[in-house]
Amino acid sequence: MSKERHTVEDVAREAGVSLMTVSRTMNGRPGVGEETRRRVLEIAARMGYRPSPVARGLASRRASSLGIVLPDLANPFFSILAKAAVDEARGRGVNVFIINTDERPSLERAAYASLREERIAGVVVAASRLPARHLREEAASFDWPVLVNSLVTGAGIANVDVDDEAGIFEAVSHLLGAGRRHVAFVAGPRESGSARRRVAGYKAGLAAGGIAFDPELLVRAKPDIEGGMRSVVALLSRERRIDAVIAHNDITAIGVLRGLEAAGRGIPSDVAVIGVDDIPYAALVRPSLSTVRIDIPELGRRAMAALLDLRDGKVFEPGPCLRPELVLRESSGG
Amino acid sequence: MSKERHTVEDVAREAGVSLMTVSRTMNGRPGVGEETRRRVLEIAARMGYRPSPVARGLASRRASSLGIVLPDLANPFFSILAKAAVDEARGRGVNVFIINTDERPSLERAAYASLREERIAGVVVAASRLPARHLREEAASFDWPVLVNSLVTGAGIANVDVDDEAGIFEAVSHLLGAGRRHVAFVAGPRESGSARRRVAGYKAGLAAGGIAFDPELLVRAKPDIEGGMRSVVALLSRERRIDAVIAHNDITAIGVLRGLEAAGRGIPSDVAVIGVDDIPYAALVRPSLSTVRIDIPELGRRAMAALLDLRDGKVFEPGPCLRPELVLRESSGG
DNA sequence: CTGTTAGCGCTTTCAC
DNA sequence: GTGAAAGCGCTAACAG
Numbered sequence A, B: 001m002s003k004e005r006h007t008v009e010d011v012a013r014e015a016g017v018s019l020m021t022v023s024r025t026m027n028g029r030p031g032v033g034e035e036t037r038r039r040v041l042e043i044a045a046r047m048g049y050r051p052s053p054v055a056r057g058l059a060s061r062r063a064s065s066l067g068i069v070l071p072d073l074a075n076p077f078f079s080i081l082a083k084a085a086v087d088e089a090r091g092r093g094v095n096v097f098i099i100n101t102d103e104r105p106s107l108e109r110a111a112y113a114s115l116r117e118e119r120i121a122g123v124v125v126a127a128s129r130l131p132a133r134h135l136r137e138e139a140a141s142f143d144w145p146v147l148v149n150s151l152v153t154g155a156g157i158a159n160v161d162v163d164d165e166a167g168i169f170e171a172v173s174h175l176l177g178a179g180r181r182h183v184a185f186v187a188g189p190r191e192s193g194s195a196r197r198r199v200a201g202y203k204a205g206l207a208a209g210g211i212a213f214d215p216e217l218l219v220r221a222k223p224d225i226e227g228g229m230r231s232v233v234a235l236l237s238r239e240r241r242i243d244a245v246i247a248h249n250d251i252t253a254i255g256v257l258r259g260l261e262a263a264g265r266g267i268p269s270d271v272a273v274i275g276v277d278d279i280p281y282a283a284l285v286r287p288s289l290s291t292v293r294i295d296i297p298e299l300g301r302r303a304m305a306a307l308l309d310l311r312d313g314k315v316f317e318p319g320p321c322l323r324p325e326l327v328l329r330e331s332s333g334g
Numbered sequence C: 001c002t003g004t005t006a007g008c009g010c011t012t013t014c015a016c
Numbered sequence D: 001g002t003g004a005a006a007g008c009g010c011t012a013a014c015a016g
Helices: A008-015 A019-026 A034-047 A053-060 A076-091 A105-117 A132-140 A164-177 A193-208 A225-238 A250-262 A296-311 B008-015 B019-026 B034-047 B053-060 B076-091 B105-117 B132-140 B164-177 B193-208 B225-238 B250-262 B296-311
Strands: A066-070 A096-100 A122-126 A144-148 A158-160 A183-187 A218-220 A244-247 A272-277 A290-293 A325-327 B066-070 B096-100 B122-126 B144-148 B158-160 B183-187 B218-220 B244-247 B272-277 B290-293 B325-327
Touching (some): A019 A034, A066 A105, A066 A296, A076 A122, A076 A250, A076 A296, A076 B076, A076 B096, A096 A105, A105 A132, A122 A296, A132 A144, A144 A296, A158 A296, A164 A244, A164 A272, A164 A325, A183 A193, A183 A250, A218 A225, A225 A244, A225 A250, A244 A250, B008 B019, B066 B076, B066 B105, B066 B296, B076 B122, B076 B250, B076 B296, B132 B144, B164 B183, B164 B193, B164 B290, B164 B325, B183 B193, B183 B250, B225 B250, B244 B250, B250 B272
Parallel strands (some): A066 A096, A066 A122, A122 A144, A144 A158, A183 A218, A183 A244, A244 A272, A272 A290, B066 B096, B066 B122, B122 B144, B144 B158, B183 B244, B244 B272, B272 B290
Antiparallel strands (some): A290 A325
């Protein structure tokens, strides 16, 4: 067993068959006798032969690697999602390119172009920041697109989602039930599917609680700590009676926490705060953050599993949305 | 400008030159007349021609993509490092495979094997968990290995480091100066270069402060929240008088914080705690965490820049270690 | 400075 | 069921 890289030819010669028989065998494709297959497999294993993904990619016009594009790898939500996804992929022997779009649509489009050039055929797109039309178009350019938390659907595109609306609905209901009357909402990016669904849940929750939706209480922020802090300034300049804030995600909510402190508001005495995601730090910040919990690793695993299944020719069954769960901590006043 | 993918041949035909002239031009290689080069470039651009990274990889036996391997993408230190690194690479037009080894040496070795199969020629290895001998061997199997925070050096391998020892030395000195007498240390993985340097800094700090090193006060933990919590149990079972703990990194320190609280110790009244990294959450946990700050994005950028420079044939100049900086917050008692 | 000839290691297509 | 031929799109190694 030399240290050299072997090729199909070496294996073919050794097995006394043609190149193609080895190729077919390695790809588990039909057209090879049971006995031949077994022998080829055995010999390949003994020689330590591993097909070259690069050569395969060139010949088949389809790379063996996959891609995942996300807006901000520094947000624990995405890094945990990505970790789960790449781990799932590794378990099935595939490497994945992670592309960070920095919340910028232009970089996101460049990411797709780049992945196509690499002949990547399957992608997990987490929280796209592209307008529906463009995203649908981009997704269609891949053989196996999997969209996480997107409103964009279509033939040939798989969706893996969280029931954002229900989650926020519950959060709003809880706050109203606790007597809060001026519940503000710090929304995420306009093109984000979950941002839209969360806003919908917010409005539905208010309606169910008999409170009229006040546009003044809805602001949009960049989903990071900085964005959360700024949103507080905007909010308080519009309506000083705010007694609760729900933020698009935890990282934003943490910014809200700090912004409110800077503004001298007590939490939760003056203002209750609830985030979304339950990143590990939500439980550790001061005050600890109430949040709409999402099983992030499960979401990442599901998305990558869907992608791998599609690649293997299985049909994708959407399965139920992931159900988020309201976790009450200090920031919402128990 | 059709929507089709063009090949070198199309460009060559259009420009009335040979295949090779186009190839040389696209790679900025010598052997092409100034005028010809300009014309080819112009035509290629007009046609929207982009060389196929896959074909290139096959022909040159060297993929255009790079790799980064790290132990835990869920640790903000690594996700922020990775983000900075992939952003730097994207700026130069290259995609990178991120491989998460889950702190497991066996997965790390598998990662290298897998990257070699993809014909990846350059890798950034952040915080390897492999014994020096093996790591050196693995590194040598790549054209451009860049090791971050590793003790392993060698011809052809680039190192990007943080002055861990100085950072911990300062932390220990501070604690001793504040009157703490039983300073424990929760070390990181045995094979980690920074773990070793940090332990060295700890011992040096004690020595400088005239305190004898007590092996009972040094425990090793898996560098995550869970590991930090457990280390407290181990530590307190050995020596109840501990009045300060320095942890290998912030994520571990946060675990220590929780562990101490669970044990009924006041922070910083009974025990002072200091971490390393200054991940964004260090300032947000309760009590806020004092830490030895590292400029994480800069570290990631440096590593990837070194890799890209090596790839481009430039010589790597180590440059000075990144200097960490002690940041005092509540957990160390001001 | 430029072009020609061989592949890189596999899959595709079409024979048998 | 199996194999031979013809590339995939590019670069290496020579030749001029």
